[in-house]
Amino acid sequence: MKVKVKFIGAFRDAAGVSETEVSGVKNIRGLFDALVKNFGENLKNEMFDPKTNNLLDWVFVSLNGKTVRLPEDLDRPLQNGDVIVIYPPLAGG
Structure with a gap:
């Protein structure tokens, strides 16, 4: 099973890349673990509180164009071909 991940901002x-593919993950929690393993401390520090290791409030995720509720949906299953976008809060004016 393979999913595509796109990074914004x-x-x-x-991460040092705008997108990547990840294999062998079953859910969003496993995907985050794989991303931290693949991209290291810079990405980990951007996504997780260094004291609690909890996901930071300004991490937003969409799965196939639909918003994922975090941390409630961390165990949401992923399917082959899913597209995940990880992005900061969007502002406009």
Whole structure:
């Protein structure tokens, strides 16, 4: 099973790429673990509180174009071909 991950804004900067593919993950929690393993401390520090290791409030995720509720949906299953976008809060004016 393979999913595509797209990084926006600070998450793209921390990962050093705008997108990647990840294999062998079953849910969003496993995906985050794999991303931290693959992209290291910069991405981890951008996504997780260093003291509690909890996901930070400004991490937003969409799965196939639909918003994922975090942390409630961390165990949401992923399917082959899913597209996940990780992005900061969007502001406009």
